Amino acid sequence: MRVIVDLCVVPLGVGVSVSPYIAACQREIEAAGLEHSMHAYGTNIEGGWDEVMAVIKRCHEVVHELGAPRITTTLKLGTRTDREQHMQDKVSSVETLLAAQRQGEDLA
Amino acid sequence: MRVIVDLCVVPLGVGVSVSPYIAACQREIEAAGLEHSMHAYGTNIEGGWDEVMAVIKRCHEVVHELGAPRITTTLKLGTRTDREQHMQDKVSSVETLLAAQRQGEDLA
Amino acid sequence: MRVIVDLCVVPLGVGVSVSPYIAACQREIEAAGLEHSMHAYGTNIEGGWDEVMAVIKRCHEVVHELGAPRITTTLKLGTRTDREQHMQDKVSSVETLLAAQRQGEDLA
Amino acid sequence: MRVIVDLCVVPLGVGVSVSPYIAACQREIEAAGLEHSMHAYGTNIEGGWDEVMAVIKRCHEVVHELGAPRITTTLKLGTRTDREQHMQDKVSSVETLLAAQRQGEDLA
Numbered sequence: 001m002r003v004i005v006d007l008c009v010v011p012l013g014v015g016v017s018v019s020p021y022i023a024a025c026q027r028e029i030e031a032a033g034l035e036h037s038m039h040a041y042g043t044n045i046e047g048g049w050d051e052v053m054a055v056i057k058r059c060h061e062v063v064h065e066l067g068a069p070r071i072t073t074t075l076k077l078g079t080r081t082d083r084e085q086h087m088q089d090k091v092s093s094v095e096t097l098l099a100a101q102r103q104g105e106d107l108a
Numbered sequence: 109m110r111v112i113v114d115l116c117v118v119p120l121g122v123g124v125s126v127s128p129y130i131a132a133c134q135r136e137i138e139a140a141g142l143e144h145s146m147h148a149y150g151t152n153i154e155g156g157w158d159e160v161m162a163v164i165k166r167c168h169e170v171v172h173e174l175g176a177p178r179i180t181t182t183l184k185l186g187t188r189t190d191r192e193q194h195m196q197d198k199v200s201s202v203e204t205l206l207a208a209q210r211q212g213e214d215l216a
Numbered sequence: 217m218r219v220i221v222d223l224c225v226v227p228l229g230v231g232v233s234v235s236p237y238i239a240a241c242q243r244e245i246e247a248a249g250l251e252h253s254m255h256a257y258g259t260n261i262e263g264g265w266d267e268v269m270a271v272i273k274r275c276h277e278v279v280h281e282l283g284a285p286r287i288t289t290t291l292k293l294g295t296r297t298d299r300e301q302h303m304q305d306k307v308s309s310v311e312t313l314l315a316a317q318r319q320g321e322d323l324a
Numbered sequence: 325m326r327v328i329v330d331l332c333v334v335p336l337g338v339g340v341s342v343s344p345y346i347a348a349c350q351r352e353i354e355a356a357g358l359e360h361s362m363h364a365y366g367t368n369i370e371g372g373w374d375e376v377m378a379v380i381k382r383c384h385e386v387v388h389e390l391g392a393p394r395i396t397t398t399l400k401l402g403t404r405t406d407r408e409q410h411m412q413d414k415v416s417s418v419e420t421l422l423a424a425q426r427q428g429e430d431l432a
Contacts, residue, residue: 273325
């Protein structure tokens with residue numbers, strides 16, 4: 001079972017600057033060799049369910065090791081059995097629709 | 109590493125009535141013997157990281173087996189290393205504060 | 217447009233004990249007169265879209281006023297046009313299914 | 325009060341292909357003139373609290389108007405009073421850290 005997730009790890013008890021903790025997570029995701037893409041409020045990761053979940057556990061472990069006594073994570077998880085879909089497909093299918101509609105408006 | 113999660117599984121492509129799918133998840137959580145509590149927008153589950161994650165994977169599997177071609181789940185995950193905390197503690201600590209403040213107002 | 221939400225407000229930069237901030241949010245929700253129910257990882261609130269959103273804004277304002285320099289909130293929002301549904305209905309429909317299935321198993 | 329959000333609108337009861345509904349939301353966000361960036365599991369939006377919340381309400385309205393009888397949305401909301409921060413700043417601060425660490429490893 002493949003999964004596309006959106007991961008947002010929030011360390012508590014370490015002040016307001018959380019980027020060192022997020023950077024540590026990014027290194028774990030990179031080390032796992034999983035396809036990923038960071039945005040302003042999380043990171044998309046794609047892969048097998050177990051591989052993706054293992055890296056999310058590693059994120060919690062390293063953020064605690066770096067000194068965060070408490071973590072709250074928000075995670076979205078998408079699976080589908082009807083067809084294969086990759087992260088970029090999801091963005092492309094919306095962008096294609098938007099482009100087609102803009103072209104339709106220009107021709108009108 | 110213990111975790112308290114809030115799980116909200118949403119099957120897509122099966123119409124608007126999702127309760128049979130949610131009930132199937134509840135049975136998996138009960139079968140796993142994990143402490144849990146359902147609310148109007150999800151289910152709190154508490155336990156070891158691996159046990160909780162295994163049951164969330166089982167939820168996706170059974171919801172697909174029941175016919176849902178696509179699932180999107182929203183999950184909150186809380187871990188802490190500073191002290192042990194259970195689900196009921198989190199609610200109690202807020203309720204105790206609220207009760208103390210109400211009593212303070214009554215005395216004022 | 218009515219909405220059922222699940223609200224989880226997380227203050228950053230104030231240490232690991234967040235219950236005073238959550239209690240302040242609870243008082244805002246109560247003051248607004250909206251139906252609500254707290255669980256271990258958030259609070260369900262039900263009402264008109266604008267009323268519910270106004271109280272969520274008030275939560276951010278009071279949590280900042282109490283000294284939190286940064287807040288990250290996770291919010292689930294459910295709306296439907298096919299029929300009226302209340303918070304308790306969502307829990308009841310799943311519990312009814314589970315009870316019927318247990319009874320079926322007992323009779324088998 | 326400025327806010328950076330991550331918006332993920334999920335229409336229910338319309339099958340598994342949700343991109344036409346997401347495209348309709350994107351057009352509302354663009355029409356509002358708010359800075360935004362789509363990723364594989366949502367859209368980041370930045371602006372004043374009331375402006376951003378108004379466009380999220382419009383998203384629910386247009387998705388219902390397009391025929392979806394039920395919607396569940398997952399929203400992350402970030403506010404801060406300590407300093408101004410934009411969407412790109414959040415990504416840049418993590419990428420700068422990662423680049424510095426890689427350079428340190430190369431020099432080692």
